[in-house]
Structure formats: structure tokens, C-alpha cells
Amino acid sequence: MATLQLKNIVKQFGDIQVIKGVDLDVNDKEFVVFVGPSGCGKSTLLRIIAGLENATSGDITIDGRRINDIGPAERGLAMVFQSYALYPHMTVEDNMGFSLRLARVPKAERRDKVMAAARVLQLEELLERKPKALSGGQRQRVAIGRAIVRNPSVFLFDEPLSNLDAALRVQMRIELARLHDELNATMIYVTHDQIEAMTMADKIVVLQKGEVEQVGSPMELYHHPRNRFVAGFIGSPTMNFLPVEFQDSTHEGVQVTLPGGKTCRVPVDGTGVSVATSLELGIRPEHLNLQEDGPLSGRIQVIERLGGATSLYVQMDTGMVTVIADGDVAHKVGDVVRFGFEPVRGHLFRDDGLALTSLHQHPLTGIDRQSNRAPVEGSHS
Amino acid sequence: MNNSMFKRFCIGLLAWVIAFVIFFPIFWMVLTGFKTETAAIADPSLIFSPTLDSYIEVQQRADYFKFAWNSVVISFGSTILALLIAIPAAYSMAFLPTRRTKGTLLWMLSTKMLPPVGVLVPIYLLFRDTGLLDTKLGLVIVYTLMNLPIVVWMLYTFFKDLPRDILEAGRMDGASTLQEVVYLLLPLTLPGIASTGLLSVILSWNEAFWSLNLTSSQAAPLTAYIASFSSPEGLFWAKLSAASTMAIAPILVFGWLTQKQMVRGLTFGAVK
Ligand SMILES: Nc1ncnc2c1ncn2[C@@H]1O[C@H](COP(=O)(O)OP(=O)(O)O)[C@@H](O)[C@H]1O
Numbered sequence: 001m002a003t004l005q006l007k008n009i010v011k012q013f014g015d016i017q018v019i020k021g022v023d024l025d026v027n028d029k030e031f032v033v034f035v036g037p038s039g040c041g042k043s044t045l046l047r048i049i050a051g052l053e054n055a056t057s058g059d060i061t062i063d064g065r066r067i068n069d070i071g072p073a074e075r076g077l078a079m080v081f082q083s084y085a086l087y088p089h090m091t092v093e094d095n096m097g098f099s100l101r102l103a104r105v106p107k108a109e110r111r112d113k114v115m116a117a118a119r120v121l122q123l124e125e126l127l128e129r130k131p132k133a134l135s136g137g138q139r140q141r142v143a144i145g146r147a148i149v150r151n152p153s154v155f156l157f158d159e160p161l162s163n164l165d166a167a168l169r170v171q172m173r174i175e176l177a178r179l180h181d182e183l184n185a186t187m188i189y190v191t192h193d194q195i196e197a198m199t200m201a202d203k204i205v206v207l208q209k210g211e212v213e214q215v216g217s218p219m220e221l222y223h224h225p226r227n228r229f230v231a232g233f234i235g236s237p238t239m240n241f242l243p244v245e246f247q248d249s250t251h252e253g254v255q256v257t258l259p260g261g262k263t264c265r266v267p268v269d270g271t272g273v274s275v276a277t278s279l280e281l282g283i284r285p286e287h288l289n290l291q292e293d294g295p296l297s298g299r300i301q302v303i304e305r306l307g308g309a310t311s312l313y314v315q316m317d318t319g320m321v322t323v324i325a326d327g328d329v330a331h332k333v334g335d336v337v338r339f340g341f342e343p344v345r346g347h348l349f350r351d352d353g354l355a356l357t358s359l360h361q362h363p364l365t366g367i368d369r370q371s372n373r374a375p376v377e378g379s380h381s
Numbered sequence: 382m383n384n385s386m387f388k389r390f391c392i393g394l395l396a397w398v399i400a401f402v403i404f405f406p407i408f409w410m411v412l413t414g415f416k417t418e419t420a421a422i423a424d425p426s427l428i429f430s431p432t433l434d435s436y437i438e439v440q441q442r443a444d445y446f447k448f449a450w451n452s453v454v455i456s457f458g459s460t461i462l463a464l465l466i467a468i469p470a471a472y473s474m475a476f477l478p479t480r481r482t483k484g485t486l487l488w489m490l491s492t493k494m495l496p497p498v499g500v501l502v503p504i505y506l507l508f509r510d511t512g513l514l515d516t517k518l519g520l521v522i523v524y525t526l527m528n529l530p531i532v533v534w535m536l537y538t539f540f541k542d543l544p545r546d547i548l549e550a551g552r553m554d555g556a557s558t559l560q561e562v563v564y565l566l567l568p569l570t571l572p573g574i575a576s577t578g579l580l581s582v583i584l585s586w587n588e589a590f591w592s593l594n595l596t597s598s599q600a601a602p603l604t605a606y607i608a609s610f611s612s613p614e615g616l617f618w619a620k621l622s623a624a625s626t627m628a629i630a631p632i633l634v635f636g637w638l639t640q641k642q643m644v645r646g647l648t649f650g651a652v653k
Pocket residue numbers: 013018036037038039040041042043044045
């Protein structure tokens with residue numbers, strides 16, 4: 001059992017407020033990902049949870065117990081650092097067993113625990129080596145192994161995959177997800193990579209400039225971003241934004257005028273928006289379809305063919321939009337194309353950045369991550 | 382001969398010349414130690430009949446081993462004391478810096494620019510009143526203070542090169558500050574600490590100003606021993622050379638034995 005709460009956490013370095021009042025609940029066995037652009041305070045928040053940094057104000061509780069004034073080791077957490085932070089002068093076995101040695105665990109028991117963790121991570125062969133003699137991926141495993149040995153109630157990861165090459169990153173992503181199921185542990189994972197966030201998280205916390213922009217499941221953030229920042233940050237390629245004008249609002253949604261003069265009714269709640277207000281329409285590249293009679297049009301500037309899909313960069317009067325089209329699409333650069341979208345795929349943002357609430361909840365927003373995966377052999381869940 | 386070979390030849394030649402210029406006085410001193418006093422002031426010559434007379438006379442006049450022991454105790458004692466003070470100081474400056482850390486470091490180094498003679502009288506009076514004159518403890522204290530700025534500064538740069546993450550990982554693993562220092566910081570910066578210590582030993586061994594002014598017989602180290610053989614009258618060059626040879630021999634051997642360590646430590650950050 002390990003639940004963790006942050007209540008109004010504020011962190012100041014000198015006069016600069018880096019974390020501006022963060023509230024968060026992490027449930028037992030949850031995989032929570034902090035995601036946001038570089039410098040938004042993800043690491044700082046994680047370090048506050050770890051106890052490596054003191055919060056300027058606010059409460060951190062684990063299972064209801066306030067831990068602000070408890071040292072890092074006594075919090076029962078383990079952290080995996082971006083740089084791995086292995087002890088260079090110790091063998092893999094000593095690295096993994098260091099916490100036990102400090103806790104005066106007898107040698108035989110220490111060895112058993114290290115071996116058990118080494119088995120989980122396939123490190124048995126490497127126990128006698130020093131970190132210098134390991135590859136990046138192996139060091140990463142040792143760093144994770146060192147965390148596992150401590151049997152923590154919560155694992156903390158600070159961008160653990162960012163020093164690995166792309167192929168290894170995908171492999172470790174899968175492995176971390178497997179570990180999460182196998183260890184039945186609560187995990188908090190920091191990354192600036194929204195793909196890592198989308199693929200691993202039960203719950204994503206989007207941070208910007210030290211504030212929480214939105215908390216939700218990956219599908220919730222994708223389908224129902226709370227504001228323009230989240231909409232732009234989650235999803236790749238990034239969402240297109242078009243200026244539109246509000247016309248009217250009914251129980252079926254908001255009618256807007258698109259660039260080019262056509263209208264469209266997006267099923268969102270338009271209460272309180274006045275006529276002729278400028279709004280922004282957000283529509284993801286994968287939701288734009290080429291249509292002979294589509295309401296939007298523009299000239300193709302760049303074509304990127306990926307085989308299975310084609311990215312078209314289309315210049316409209318109001319700016320550039322990206323359209324993901326079929327892999328076999330026959331258009332060439334310079335062609336004028338028309339395209340459109342299903343209204344339910346559209347998002348409307350007010351000029352303060354907030355999204356108008358969708359009238360229909362997307363069916364997948366409640367899906368938990370486990371349902372995406374086959375059960376792991378030998379796991380308890 | 383092509384261009385790069387010529388360049389290497391020139392550099393090699395230059396190195397030999399410089400080495401010779403540095404080494405020649407030492408060589409001449411060793412040579413003079415084996416001459417008689419009259420031969421020592423005669424026209425410089427490489428050909429003479431070597432004699433141990435000067436050494437015997439020097440040893441009759443003063444017990445070399447007593448001075449040597451004082452030198453060992455004082456230079457190693459002050460080095461150990463300086464390291465004990467400097468390691469915690471450098472730790473806090475490197476890992477828990479404040480706005481004033483940089484300034485403090487610069488101030489410490491700037492104290493080395495003060496001519497020691499400027500504080501001779503106050504220190505002499507202090508030592509006289511506290512009974513530290515002509516004691517080994519007194520010199521240990523003075524040498525510790527003398528070397529502390531350099532020792533702190535060097536350790537600070539070595540510590541700063543150590544990734545913070547490693548110590549933080551140790552803290553997550555449950556290490557107290559002391560355990561962090563003992564199990565992680567010291568083993569990982571040992572080459573740097575060792576070369577800092579060696580430098581401190583050498584500087585203390587060779588120090589003459591304070592040892593001449595603050596000791597007379599009981600605590601006098603080898604630098605005072607050498608000085609005692611220069612006299613305003615009479616022939617003393619051979620005896621002085623013999624005494625000097627004996628005084629520098631231990632530190633020369635020590636330096637030679639630890640040369641590798643010194644170089645490794647001083648280039649520690651650069652090659653990591
Ligand atoms: N020790 C520190 N002193 C002063 N500013 C800091 C310190 N640590 C982090 N910051 C600042 O806090 C902000 C957030 O940093 P960080 O949490 O590392 O961001 P992220 O991990 O999201 O990239 C940055 O602007 C950074 O410069």
C-alpha cells in the first residue's frame with residue numbers, strides 16, 4: 001500500500017518561484033507520469049517528493065502521514081536518476097546492495113536480495129563488473145536494480161531513458177511497464193517525452209511553468225485537453241489551431257465560422273460565449289481528412305511520405321496546418337487541396353486558452369492501462 | 382629531417398636545458414658536500430678527492446635525526462590536521478554552496494598574498510604567551526593555517542568535479558552525511574586528496590621563515606638545521622652543503638616515490 005498526496009506544494013529558489021502550488025493524489029500501484037517542457041519544474045517536484053529538496057510550503061503525505069520533515073531514506077522511496085548515478089568504485093553487486101549494507105543487513109541476506117533483483121533484470125552475469133565496464137542500457141538496469149533492492153513503497157524515475165538510443169528506449173519502456181506490473185509498485189516517472197507519457201502512464205500530470213495544467217488518463221488528455229497548452233503538448237504531430245468565429249450555441253454544440261467562410265457545429269458547451277467572439281479551433285493532423293468538398297483548403301508546401309501515412313504541410317490563408325493522409329496519396333507539392341473533419345473531433349479554445357467542455361465523453365477516457373496489455377505471467381493482478 | 386621531427390627535437394632540447402638549469406645547483410650542492418672546506422672555496426672543479434669529513438663534522442655538531450624527526454612530525458601532522466579541517470569545509474562549499482561561497486574562497490586565497498613577516502610580531506607574542514614557542518605543536522598550527530587556503534581550494538575543485546547525483550543517490554540509499562563522505566566522497570576523490578596532501582607535506586617540509594623564527598632547539602626542523610650551518614665567519618660551504626643534502630634527501634625520495642600519484646591527482650579532473 002502506498003498512496004501519496006501533494007497539497008499546495010510551493011518551491012522557491014531565492015526569489016524565483018519554480019513550483020507554484022501543486023496538488024496531486026497518487027493512488028496505490030499507480031503509474032504516474034509528470035510531463036512538460038524542459039525547465040517546467042518536473043525534476044524539482046520529484047526531488048521534493050524524494051526529500052532531496054525541501055518544499056518552501058505545502059504538505060507531502062504518504063499513506064496519510066506527513067513526511068516533509070523526514071529524511072530521504074526514511075521515506076521508503078527509491079529514485080532512479082537520469083545520469084544513473086551509479087557508484088563508480090563499486091561493483092554492480094555492491095552498488096545494488098549499498099542501501100542494505102548501510103542498513104546493516106547481514107551479508108548472506110544482502111546477497112539473496114541483490115540476486116533476486118538481478119534475476120528480474122537479467123543482471124546475474126554482470127554482478128562482478130564495475131559500472132565503467134557496462135553499456136548504457138546495462139547501467140540503466142543496475143540503477144533500477146538498486147532501486148528494487150530497497151523494496152520501496154514508491155519508485156521515482158527522473159527521465160531514466162533520455163540517455164539511451166531510440167531502439168533501446170522503446171525496449172526499456174516495455175520493460176519498465178512489465179516491472180510495474182510485476183512489482184506491483186507505485187511509480188512516479190518524469191519525462192519531457194509525451195510518447196513515453198502516453199504509453200506508460202495510468203495518470204499523466206502535465207506541468208508548465210511550475211503549475212499543473214491537467215491531470216488525467218492518456219486518452220482523457222488526448223481527447224479532452226483542458227486547455228490549449230495540453231492540447232498542443234499531447235499528441236504528435238502537434239495539434240493544428242485555426243482562428244474561427246462563434247455564431248451560436250445550442251444543446252447540440254457551438255456553431256462557428258471556419259476560415260474560408262464555411263460553418264461547422266462542434267459538440268461542445270458554449271454557454272456564456274457571446275456572438276462574434278473569436279475562438280480557436282483545435283484539430284489534430286490525424287483527424288483532418290482530404291475531401292473534394294471539404295470546408296477547408298490550402299496549398300501543399302511539403303510532403304513527407306512515411307510509407308504507411310503521409311504528412312502534408314498545407315499553407316492556408318491563416319497559417320500552416322498539418323494533415324496526416326493515406327500513405328498512397330497522390331498529391332504533389334503545390335497542389336491545392338480541400339479537407340475537412342468530423343465535428344466531434346474538433347476542440348474550441350477561448351482566448352484565455354481554456355477549452356469549451358465537450359458534450360460527449362470519449363468512450364476510451366476511462367480505460368486503464370492494464371486493459372491495453374496481456375497479463376504478465378506470475379503477476380498477482 | 383622533416384618539420385615535425387625538428388619541432389620535437391627542439392622541444393626535447395629545451396626540456397633538457399631547463400631540467401639541467403634546475404638540477405645543476407642541486408648537483409653542485411651534493412658535490413660540494415663531499416669536498417673539504419678548502420676545496421669547496423677553491424676554483425670550481427669536478428675533479429677532487431671525495432671525503433665524508435663534512436658529514437661527520439655536521440653530525441658531531443648537531444643530531445640530524447632529531448631535526449629530521451621534527452620535520453616529519455610537523456609536516457605530516459600539519460597536513461593531517463589541514464585535511465581534517467579542509468575536507469568538511471570543502472564539502473560544504475562544493476555541495477551546499479551559498480551566495481558567499483565564491484567570495485569566501487577568494488578571500489581565503491588572498492590571505493596567501495600577505496607577506497608572512499607582516500604578522501610575525503603578533504604571532505611571536507601570541508606563541509610566547511601561550512608557551513608554543515619552540516614546540517612542534519606550535520609549528521603544526523602555523524603550517525596548518527599556512528596551507529589551509531590551498532588545501533581547501535584544491536579539495537573544493539576536486540569535490541566539485543564529482544557528480545552531485547552520486548551523493549544524492551547515496552542519501553536516497555540511507556547514507557548519513559558522514560557515511561556519504563566516508564563511503565562515496567573520499568574513495569572517489571582519493572587521487573585528488575592524496576595529491577593535495579602530498580603538496581601540503583612538501584610545502585611544510587620546505588618552509589623556513591616560520592621555523593627559523595618560532596623554534597630554537599627543541600622543535601627545530603631540517604630547515605633550521607641547514608641554517609644553523611651558515612655562519613658569519615670561517616669556512617662553512619662544505620658543511621652547509623652536506624647538511625642541505627641530508628635535509629632535502631628525504632623529501633626528494635618522497636617526491637620521487639609519489640610522483641605518479643601527484644601527476645594522477647593533479648590531472649584527475651581533466652582525464653576523468
Ligand atoms: N538549485 C536550483 N537553484 C536555482 N534554480 C533552480 C535550481 N534547480 C532548478 N532550478 C530552476 O528551476 C526550474 C525547474 O527546473 P527543473 O525542475 O530541473 O526542470 P525540469 O526537470 O522540468 O526540466 C528551472 O528554471 C531551473 O533553472
